[in-house]
Amino acid sequence: MHSVGTEVDSANKSTPYDPLNLDILHQHDTKTNPLGKDFNYHEELKKLDIAALKQDLKEFMVSSQDWWPADWGNYAGLMVRMAWHSAGTYRIIDGRGGAGHGNQRFSPIDSWPDNANLDKARRLLWPIKKKYGNKLSWADLIVFAGTVAYEVVGLKTFGFAFGREDIWHPQKDVYWGSEQEWLDKQRYDNESSDSLENPLAAVQMGLIYVNPEGVNSNPDPIKTAKDIRTTFARMSMNDEETVALVAGGHTIGKCHGNGNVSDLGAEPDMADIKEQGLGWINKKTLGIGKDTLTSGIEGAWTSNPMQWDNGYFAMLFNHDWQLKKSPAGAWQWEPVEITESNKPVAAENPNIRHNPIMTDADMAMIKDPVYCEISKRFYQDHDYFSDVFARAWFKLTHRDLGPVSCYFGPEVPTEQMIWQDPVPKGNNDYDIQEVKEKILASDLSIADMVTVAWNSARTYRCSDKRGGTNGARIRLAPQKDWPANEPDRLHKILSVITKIANESNASIADVIVIAGNVAVENSAKAVGVEITVPFTPGRGDATAEMTDVESFAYLEPIHDAYRNWSKDADTKNQDKLMIEQTQLLGLSAPEMTVLLGGLRVLGANFGDIKHGEFTQRLGVLSNDFFINLTDMSYKWQENEAGYYDLIDRKSGSVKYTATRIDLIFGSNSILRAYSEVYAQDDNLEKFIKDFVDVWAKINNSGYVL
Structure with missing residues (x-):
């Protein structure tokens, strides 16, 4: 076992199986979206007359309605509170909440006592939403109304960006607390x-x-x-x-x-x-x-x-x-x-x-x-106060919108703040094939290439669009020192990556992604499948001065199911933490399944951990993980160390070992159904194609052209 970290499930020998709830992964399902899968909000935004919208909002502020009168004939206070309470649900620890999805429209947030009468604020805005239709999301309208309200009362605001896409169902699986009654308080261990x-x-x-x-x-x-x-x-x-x-x-x-x-x-x-x-x-x-x-x-x-x-x-x-x-x-x-x-x-x-x-x-x-x-x-x-507030309001209402490449509109500030995780524009004028050849000629193994790309990409959180490969912050504090990134190994890999980047005029961030792609393409070729991982160059390399070390510390993994690793020896909840990790990565349950099975056979496990490597040809992109997991000529037996042995029913010999995370894909009925698809004799190419799709998705997360 590696000296840093613990294999998943080492302290969990007799814990009974608790069925996983996969519902939170369904948040990424687009079937509830009435606008259809081909709807592109950013394209619709290009049609939005923002000047007319702002004028409509200014006129609305001072047009009191009999059914819900405005205080002093002005809705500014109500609109500010609505926008504030939409953005104010944001929490930096997991990036959830915030104004980025318009979830104030849905349960349970619409019914929080602190949001009393904000249902009236949104109904007052309905005529404006109705007028601008698909060109304006509720998420954008809610916070823009609050920002315009401040302008109406005399504040010079810092700016505004459109680009928030609406959700279409309640995010009830987000953890907002264990209390069963409003205003109950059960979230402290003591009085502090x-x-x-x-x-x-x-x-x-x-x-x-x-x-x-x-x-x-x-x-x-x-x-x-x-x-x-x-x-x-x-x-x-x-x-x-x-x-x-x-x-x-x-x-x-x-x-x-x-x-x-x-x-x-x-x-x-x-x-x-x-x-x-x-x-x-x-x-x-x-x-x-x-x-x-x-x-x-x-x-x-x-x-x-x-x-x-x-x-x-x-x-x-x-x-x-x-x-x-x-x-x-x-x-x-x-x-x-x-x-x-x-x-x-x-x-x-x-x-x-x-x-x-x-x-x-x-x-x-x-x-x-x-x-x-x-x-x-x-x-x-007062001028200083006004400037600090305007900037803080902008941060409050944009904290979860993502990188500035996600910002849209004429009022986007030119100044970038450190909390926006700025990344300089990278070069896209270089020979990608030459970079691939240099990587193949290096001493990097398939596992090295996959691991550095994965460790760089896995920081991405779809909740607030932070992290990911763009910026190559894996080489900067605090990421370079995270135990989950195996600092000594990481340093050696990055020294090779950096040299290739310098020789090729490519960014380190791009070369990290290309390295992972090279590993996937060549490991697929080893089973006779020719495939190219989609890649778009142009990522930039952030500097230490562009990196808010304190806030990035919240992105540190304390577990990584995909590498079969946990920082904490008490791992009874690691399967649930896998679901949490997967949801923040923006993946569905089928994507989680194919990604984990592929990473296991590619040798991406942390350190010397062998659990879950159900293959005799490690480093080859095969569907062996699923074949052996579902093969009934073997049986699973818990061993004295708290892990599981795959035992040949006839000979009694141990073929492989596994953790709870590995076995969950054979024991959970839904995940087993997915695993069986990838274990079928006719689905090797499907497995590889699906793995490549999700691999490309992960490596492009957080990188917007």
Whole structure:
């Protein structure tokens, strides 16, 4: 066994088989998309009149509707909250959530308590969505509406990019927490914010970030500050960005809590059919305008809630604050003393003024020492605050859109930020065949070529489109030192790859991919199948200065089913982690099956691990893995080490060894059905073609022309 890492299942000798749930892999199924498999959103975007769309949104902001009136005659606050809560589900640990798919339209997110009445915001936008049709996704419209809202109230925004494609079914298999009730809190090992369960970012079920009343609805700004720091860090925001977002988000709009929460009907998921998908309907009053109930907190933060100014900090620093209860019974902070002229006017009556309010999160901005210093600087320099907020808002709403090559539209900023994982454009004017010949003439083995290409590609996450081969960051910190990448072996392979790249005027990233392709093509030739792996040159090589080491650390594998490796000796959940890994790679269950079987016979296992190499001709792209897995002349038997032996029924001799990961493809009924297809006598060429298809897909993930 290799000195670093543990073979899968070494501590799992007597664990009973728990059937795998493959449903999360069906998220990549396109059959639910009513637009059809040939629909190309980026092509449709080219037809979108963005200037007209922006003008329509600006006119919409100040066109109050009777069925859901706008506060102060302006929907800016509501649109900002909708966009914020769409983007705010993003979490850096696994890249899931965010604004990139329009999943706020579906369960369970549409029914989170923190998203109360955002169903109304989306219905208000329906006429605009209807007008622009397929040229405008809901995902783009939701965040663009929030961005335009800020422009309407006076902020100079940093820019905007279109390009988010809608999903068409709920992502219910995404893990949002184990709680069975809204606002329950079971995601901490202890009282410390640092113990928040991975990969979650919100502190309670149904919240975007933190409880606005305080930790467990108990006001304490210092404790709330700890929760804020944890949850915003898991959204990839530093302290300055955090203060800017909290302050900028609360510079406009108001909270709604003028009524009795018990009067509200069910959330959209549970509402009566006659409500047509709307939730939180008030059963005793109109429940709109001044009687709206959302968070339960009631009031505006600033004197001028529809104006981008420094009123938020002026209000915070120039008053003493005391705890009060809203009409709905929620804790909120109100000024001890305030002049009538500094109070915001009522949202529906300019002749009435009410006290401003602050949430516990707002009070944290002046009670936490670090946040307080940042808040003071913002208060003293409004232009600086505006710039930091505009950039943080852009990051919030674009964090999961992917590389800038995915950005579309006239307002895409020319400046690239490090969080966008910038990669310089690579050269595509070189002789690819010459590179292949140099690789074949080198000392690299088939396993070396496959391994370096796979290790480079497997970092890709379809959730936020980070990682992948483009940039060749496998040669940079932190990736070059990850145990899963076998640093010593990696260094030797990259020295050969780099030399070939320099001699050929190709990028290292391209040569890494070509090396993997060469290995696949030649190993297929060894069984008599001539095939070429599709390849498009032009990847670039990122530098250390272009690489956010801290955020890339979240992409480090702690397990890799495809290389039969785990960092953790306790591997009872490795088959489930395989599903997680596969989903983040953007693969389906059949693609997972053919990819794993191919990598096993190519010798891609970690280090000296032999489990799962069901072939006598390692390095040849055969379907031997599936043939031997399904061959009933053998039986499987657990051995003393906690692995499994393939035993010849007649002689009793051991032919191969395996892990739980290997055997799952023969024991799970769905995966066995796929395995049997690839084990058939007439399907060797199909196996190779399907493997090449998924291999090319993996190596092109994250690389957009």
